[in-house]
Amino acid sequence: MNTTNRREFLKLSASAGAVAAVAGTAQLHAESEAAPGPVRAWITTKDKKFQPIESPPQWKTGSGVSPLGVHLDPGARYQELVGFGGAFTDASCYLMNQMAPEARHALLLDLYGPAGLRLSVGRTCIGSSDYTTEMYSYDDGPEDPELKRFSIDHDRPYLLPILRQAREINPDLYLFSCVWSPPGWMKTGGSMLGGSMREHWFAPLAQYFVKFLQAYADAGVKVQAVTVNNEVDTDQDGHFPATLWGQQYEMGFVMNHLGPALEKAAPDTKIWILDHNYDLWGRVVDELSNQGVYKYVDGVAWHSYAGTPDAMSRVRDMFPDKHMYFTEGGPPAHLFTPEEHHRFAFPPYGTDWARWSNAFTDMLRNWARMICVWNLLLNENGRPDITTPPRPNRPGGLVCVDTKSQQLSYSGNYYAFSHYSKLIQRGAHIFASSGDLPGINHVVAENTDGSRVLVLTNSDSSLEQRVQCTLGSRTLDVVVPPDSITSLVWS
Numbered sequence: 431m432n433t434t435n436r437r438e439f440l441k442l443s444a445s446a447g448a449v450a451a452v453a454g455t456a457q458l459h460a461e462s463e464a465a466p467g468p469v470r471a472w473i474t475t476k477d478k479k480f481q482p483i484e485s486p487p488q489w490k491t492g493s494g495v496s497p498l499g500v501h502l503d504p505g506a507r508y509q510e511l512v513g514f515g516g517a518f519t520d521a522s523c524y525l526m527n528q529m530a531p532e533a534r535h536a537l538l539l540d541l542y543g544p545a546g547l548r549l550s551v552g553r554t555c556i557g558s559s560d561y562t563t564e565m566y567s568y569d570d571g572p573e574d575p576e577l578k579r580f581s582i583d584h585d586r587p588y589l590l591p592i593l594r595q596a597r598e599i600n601p602d603l604y605l606f607s608c609v610w611s612p613p614g615w616m617k618t619g620g621s622m623l624g625g626s627m628r629e630h631w632f633a634p635l636a637q638y639f640v641k642f643l644q645a646y647a648d649a650g651v652k653v654q655a656v657t658v659n660n661e662v663d664t665d666q667d668g669h670f671p672a673t674l675w676g677q678q679y680e681m682g683f684v685m686n687h688l689g690p691a692l693e694k695a696a697p698d699t700k701i702w703i704l705d706h707n708y709d710l711w712g713r714v715v716d717e718l719s720n721q722g723v724y725k726y727v728d729g730v731a732w733h734s735y736a737g738t739p740d741a742m743s744r745v746r747d748m749f750p751d752k753h754m755y756f757t758e759g760g761p762p763a764h765l766f767t768p769e770e771h772h773r774f775a776f777p778p779y780g781t782d783w784a785r786w787s788n789a790f791t792d793m794l795r796n797w798a799r800m801i802c803v804w805n806l807l808l809n810e811n812g813r814p815d816i817t818t819p820p821r822p823n824r825p826g827g828l829v830c831v832d833t834k835s836q837q838l839s840y841s842g843n844y845y846a847f848s849h850y851s852k853l854i855q856r857g858a859h860i861f862a863s864s865g866d867l868p869g870i871n872h873v874v875a876e877n878t879d880g881s882r883v884l885v886l887t888n889s890d891s892s893l894e895q896r897v898q899c900t901l902g903s904r905t906l907d908v909v910v911p912p913d914s915i916t917s918l919v920w921s
Contacts (some may be wrong), residue, residue, distance in 0.1 A: 463504065465489070466882075466901060467921035471895065472849065475913040477769050480848035481838075486918065489904045499865055499898035499905070500872050502884070505863035511875065512604055512799045513550030514851035516541075516806040516828045517758070518593055520555060521814040524531045525807045525831055527588035533836065536597070537829065541605070541806065542600040547844070550602055553757060553802050554593065554653065556609040556642050558622075559660065559803050560670035563814050565622055574615070580760040581647045583680035586688050593651045602856065606655035606757070607619070607646075608705055608731075611671035612638060624668035627659075629682070636687040640695045654701035656692075657731045658683060658755070663706050668818045674898070677713050681723050682718040689726030700728035705757060708737025711745055718749050729753030734760065734789065742796040758804050760843070761785040763831075775912055779825040782842035787887040787915045790850055791873040794860050801850070803843055809833045849917040855885045869896060870910065879921075886916045 471486035510532035516522075519770070526534050540546040557567040570582045581591075597603045616631035628633070639656060646653055662675035675683075684701060692699050703712055714730050717723050731754050732742060742754040761782065776782070793801055808814075808827030815821060828840045828847075857878040865872070869890035875883050888895055888910040899906040900920075910916050 444869050463902070464490075466904065467579065469906065469918050469920045471916060471918045472853075473911070473917075474845050475911050476913060479845050480852070483916075487906050487908050489901065489906050491904050495900050495903065495905060496898045498867070500870070500884075500886070501864050501869070502874055502899060502901045503862040503864070504876060504882070504901075507876070508860040508862075509797050509799050511794075511854060511856060511858045513856045513859070514547075514800070514847055514854075515549040515551035515553070515604075515802045517553040517555075517557055517802065517804050518589065518596070519805050520589060521807050522561070522807040522827065523589045523592040523815060524563050525809060526592050528833075529831070529836065537807070537838065538592075538596055538599055541829075542596050542603065547847055548600070548854050549847075549851055550600060551604045551606070551800050551802050552593070552596065554589075554605055554607045556607050556639070556656075557611065557613075558671050558816070560612045560666075561808070561815050563816075565671060565816055567611065567622060569638065571613075572615060572817050574613075575631075577634060577637055577641060580638070580641045582642065582649070582884075586649070590646075590649050590651055597651070597794045604655075604856075605651065605653045606657070606700075606702070606731075606755075607642070607653045608657045608660045608757070609673070610660045611673045612659075617673060621668075622671045624665035625674065626665065627673055627679060627683075630681060632683050632687045635683070636691040639688060643692075643696045643699060653699065655702055655728070657702045657705040658688065659705065660758075660863050661706045661733065662704060663710055668671060669819075677716060680718055681717050681885050684717075684726055685720070685722030688723075693726070701726050702729050702731040702755060702757075703727055704734075704810050705731040705733070707733045707735050708739060708741035711737070711741035713833075714745050715748060718745070718752060724749075724752075727752065729755055729799075731755050731757040733738070733758045733864055739789075739792045739796040741796070742798060743791070746797040747759075755800040755802075756793045756798045757800070757802050760803075761789040777842070778846070779830065780841055781913060783845040784887055784889045784913050786843040786846035787849060787885065788871050788889055790846060791871045791885065791887060792875045794875075799885075803828060803847075807831060846915060849915045853917055853919055855879070857881075867895070867897065869893065870895060881919055881921050884918045885909050886918075888912060888914045888916075 452655045466489045467487050469488050471483040471519040472480050473483055474480050541549050554572040558565050566584050611637050614621045617625040619625040658680050659673050659675050666672035807829050810825055810832050811823040812826035827845050828841055854875045855877045858875040860875050863872050863874045873885050891913045893912055895910050897908045
């Protein structure tokens with residue numbers, strides 16, 4: 431079922447006549463278009479992973495339009511997409527560096543190459559996150575207000591080389607970077623483990639960002655956007671690098687320090703605020719209501735660990751010039767069963783493709799321009815991870831590597847991504863699709879080459895469904911198996 435949002439072009443009501451009337455408006459636009467070309471289709475189920483459908487359904491004319499189908503309206507266009515990707519954490523890059531060169535190249539080709547997932551965005555960490563081989567910043571030690579010790583030397587052995595290799599494969603790779611914790615001497619308590627940012631060090635922290643961007647650029651890795659801090663509303667109880675940022679602190683830092691510093695030193699670098707959960711949308715509204723903050727902020731970075739993605743639509747409605755970016759998380763909590771809400775009682779690794787696809791669809795239907803998931807690669811125990819106390823062993827990452835055999839296995843979000851990142855190009859626009867069908871979620875995009883991509887997700891684990899898609903008077907009758915993703919492409 432689609433997450434409620436204001437952008438639904440058509441919503442089923444008790445009156446099928448009302449539905450048909452709205453669908454008729456879309457039909458007038460669709461009839462003015464050229465007839466759609468041949469349809470190609472791919473499917474993911476329990477037994478198939480992004481496999482071509484040998485005899486896909488084709489568009490038909492005059493076959494009786496049902497008001498209960500999925501209705502497409504290319505005339506109602508929404509956000510332009512930047513792309514899809516994952517995080518180049520220290521942990522992920524360390525594991526890639528341990529692989530044989532040919533195996534590492536094959537993995538990067540699979541993730542970023544034109545015949546692979548075609549990922550086009552990536553997240554990097556400014557210093558360490560929780561998924562790292564060690565805790566570090568770029569200026570460890572006692573107070574250093576002039577940042578004389580600043581160095582990215584930690585990143586030179588494997589982080590920067592992996593980033594350069596990925597960009598060699600996809601030169602259009604869009605990178606954004608996030609701090610989990612600034613150097614401990616800038617914070618209360620003097621540690622990177624939890625605590626809050628001290629206002630006294632705002633000016634040096636702004637220069638810390640500038641030095642990072644310049645050092646990475648000098649190392650051949652341009653970063654296009656930054657966030658103030660990962661998850662500004664939690665210190666993670668000191669379990670790993672994290673920083674509390676009060677709302678007024680984030681606002682003051684952006685408008686009086688980071689914004690002016692980047693305007694002078696790196697004017698093409700975007701600033702995104704929040705980098706935290708959907709349920710903090712009220713904080714975003716307050717921050718963007720300040721003209722000093724609004725001036726410097728390109729958009730908002732969102733996580734899905736709490737709240738629902740329609741928060742992005744609420745913010746976008748009030749600030750239509752600001753962009754929404756999904757930067758970390760898994761399927762929203764409401765997509766899991768009550769039993770799965772028990773700690774770490776999630777579905778077995780590699781089986782939750784429908785949940786991820788539902789999440790991706792809901793993000794795209796709520797203005798997200800980017801979908802970037804968490805670690806690109808972890809080992810069979812979900813490591814490296816410096817969290818204390820240690821988290822339970824479980825596979826993790828977009829891809830999982832067995833440290834003994836070096837065999838790779840793939841997550842549910844990897845399989846879901848295939849239906850989006852392989853087919854929907856940078857510059858594509860989401861356009862209107864409507865109709866609420868039990869268990870069926872849908873989103874449709876138009877690429878810059880004119881091709882259109884419709885993704886249908888059936889989250890019901892036992893029920894096959896027949897879905898009639900309509901484009902004006904043309905219909906496309908699709909059979910969607912249980913627990914499946916189906917992508918259809920036509921020109």
